[in-house]
Amino acid sequence: MAEFEPPRIDLLSKDVVADPYPTYAWLLDKHPVCEIEPGPVWAVCRFDDVQFVLDTPEIFSASAADALYNTEAPRDERPPPRLISAQDPPDHGKYQGLVNKAFLDKATKPLIPLMRDTARSLLRQFEGPTPVDFVRHFTYPFVGAIINRIVGLEDHPQDPGELREWLLLEERVSLSQDDEAFNQAFDAAVARQNRYFLNVMNERRQRPRDDLVTLLVEAEVDGSKLSDDDIFSLLRLLVSAGFVTTVHMFSHAVVLLSKRADLVAELKDAPDSIPAFVEELLRFAPSVLATVRTTTQAVELAGVEIPAGETVVPLIAAANRDPSAFSNPHRFDITRPRNGRHLSFGYGIHTCLGAALARLELRIALEALLGSYMHIVCPPDGQIARIHTLFLRGITELPVRLY
Ligand code: HEM
Known part of the structure; x- marks a missing residue:
C-alpha cells in the first residue's frame, strides 16, 4: 500500500496539455498507480x-468504454453499447472476427497504389x-480515401464538412459528459452519421458488393443477423477509430x-528506414494517450489496491x-533496439485492428x-492548435x- 496520499494530478491542466511528458515521468517515478483528475480515475503508468x-x-473489463458516453442519462436513453x-x-x-479480415496485410497491401497516387496528388x-x-488538405482526404475504399463508402461520398464535424465531436x-450542449451536438452528429x-x-442490401458494408449487412452472429444499430456501431467504430488516430x-x-x-x-537517403521512424514516432508521440477499463x-x-468497479486508465503514452x-526514453532514436515494442496500438485481445493499415498509410505517405520535398516548415509549438483529451492528443x- 502507498504510505501517503499522492497529490491529485489533473491530466487536463494547462501545463499537462502543453506537454504531458514531464508529468508522466513524475508519475512513473513517484506514483505509478494513483488516482488522477478528471474523474477521479486510476491512472496506471508503468509499461509492465x-x-x-x-x-x-x-479483471479489467472493456465495458468501461461505454462510460465515455453520457453516463448521467438513464440507461435506456443512452446510445446502444459499442461493439x-x-x-x-x-x-x-x-464481432471482432467479422471485420478483422478487411484489415489483414493481405487485404491492405493491394491498397498501396491507391495510397501512393492519393498522397502524390x-x-x-x-x-x-x-x-x-x-490536416484539412492532406491527412483528412488521404485517410478518408483509404477508409472509404476498405469499408465500401467510396460511391457514397460524404460531405467533408459534416464528416469533420462528427469526427471532431467523436x-x-x-x-462522463455532463455538458448538455456537447451531448446535443454529439447526438445530432451521430444521428446524421x-x-x-x-x-x-x-x-448494399439491394446490390451486394465485395466490401465491408455488404459483409456486415449479410453477417450473422449466433445465428442472427446484425441489427441496424449493431452495424451503425461497427461502422462508427471503424471510421472514427481509423480516422482521427492516424490523422494525428x-x-x-x-x-x-x-x-x-x-x-x-537521413530518411530521404535511406527510405528503407521510414518504417523504423514510424515505430519510434508511435512510441514517442502516440495519438492515443490512454484507454479505459x-x-x-x-x-x-x-503495491496499490484498486477496489472492484473502479475506472482504470492505462496511460499508454507514459508506459512508452x-x-x-x-x-x-525521452530520446527520439530510430535505431533503438527492439524498435516497435511500444503499446501505442494497445495489447492483448483489443490490440488495434487497424495497426497494419495505419503503419502502411504512414509509410507510403x-x-x-x-x-517530393526537402524542407518542412511548421509554426512554433506554442502556436499549434491542439486537441488534447485524457485519451487523445493531436x-x-x-x-x-x-519545398
Ligand atoms: C496510428 C493510428 C492508430 C492508433 C495509434 C490506434 C490505437 C489503438 C489503440 C491503442 C487501441 C486499443 C484500445 C483499447 O485497448 O482499449 C485500438 C483499437 C482499435 N483500433 Fe486503432 N489505432 C490506429 C489506427 C486504426 C485504424 C486505421 C483502424 C481501422 C480502420 C483502427 C481500428 C481500431 C479498432 C476497431 C479497435 C478496437 C479493437 C478491439 O477492441 O478489439 N485503428 N487502436
Whole structure:
C-alpha cells in the first residue's frame, strides 16, 4: 500500500496539455498507480502494469468504454453499447472476427497504389510559398480515401464538412459528459452519421458488393443477423477509430521532422528506414494517450489496491516512456533496439485492428512526402492548435510549407 496520499494530478491542466511528458515521468517515478483528475480515475503508468491491464480482460473489463458516453442519462436513453471496443470475451471475439479480415496485410497491401497516387496528388497542393493546412488538405482526404475504399463508402461520398464535424465531436468524447450542449451536438452528429450509413447499407442490401458494408449487412452472429444499430456501431467504430488516430500521427510526424533536418536528410537517403521512424514516432508521440477499463474485482498493482468497479486508465503514452522498458526514453532514436515494442496500438485481445493499415498509410505517405520535398516548415509549438483529451492528443490545424 502507498504510505501517503499522492497529490491529485489533473491530466487536463494547462501545463499537462502543453506537454504531458514531464508529468508522466513524475508519475512513473513517484506514483505509478494513483488516482488522477478528471474523474477521479486510476491512472496506471508503468509499461509492465499497462500491458498487464490490457492483457487481463477478466479483471479489467472493456465495458468501461461505454462510460465515455453520457453516463448521467438513464440507461435506456443512452446510445446502444459499442461493439468490439467495449466488449469482453466471448462476445468481443464474435464481432471482432467479422471485420478483422478487411484489415489483414493481405487485404491492405493491394491498397498501396491507391495510397501512393492519393498522397502524390494531394501533396501537389503544397507547391508554392503560402502555407497550407496539412490536416484539412492532406491527412483528412488521404485517410478518408483509404477508409472509404476498405469499408465500401467510396460511391457514397460524404460531405467533408459534416464528416469533420462528427469526427471532431467523436474525438472530444471523454469520461462522463455532463455538458448538455456537447451531448446535443454529439447526438445530432451521430444521428446524421447513422442516416448516412443507413443509405449505404440499404443500397448494399439491394446490390451486394465485395466490401465491408455488404459483409456486415449479410453477417450473422449466433445465428442472427446484425441489427441496424449493431452495424451503425461497427461502422462508427471503424471510421472514427481509423480516422482521427492516424490523422494525428501524420501531424506528429510532420512537426517532428520540421525540427529535425538531419532526420529528413537521413530518411530521404535511406527510405528503407521510414518504417523504423514510424515505430519510434508511435512510441514517442502516440495519438492515443490512454484507454479505459473497469475493474471486475479488487486488484493490487504496483503495491496499490484498486477496489472492484473502479475506472482504470492505462496511460499508454507514459508506459512508452518508462525507463525500465526503454533506455533514454525521452530520446527520439530510430535505431533503438527492439524498435516497435511500444503499446501505442494497445495489447492483448483489443490490440488495434487497424495497426497494419495505419503503419502502411504512414509509410507510403511519408515516402511520397520525402520523395517530393526537402524542407518542412511548421509554426512554433506554442502556436499549434491542439486537441488534447485524457485519451487523445493531436493537432486540429497545421499550416505547413513544403519545398
Ligand atoms: C496510428 C493510428 C492508430 C492508433 C495509434 C490506434 C490505437 C489503438 C489503440 C491503442 C487501441 C486499443 C484500445 C483499447 O485497448 O482499449 C485500438 C483499437 C482499435 N483500433 Fe486503432 N489505432 C490506429 C489506427 C486504426 C485504424 C486505421 C483502424 C481501422 C480502420 C483502427 C481500428 C481500431 C479498432 C476497431 C479497435 C478496437 C479493437 C478491439 O477492441 O478489439 N485503428 N487502436
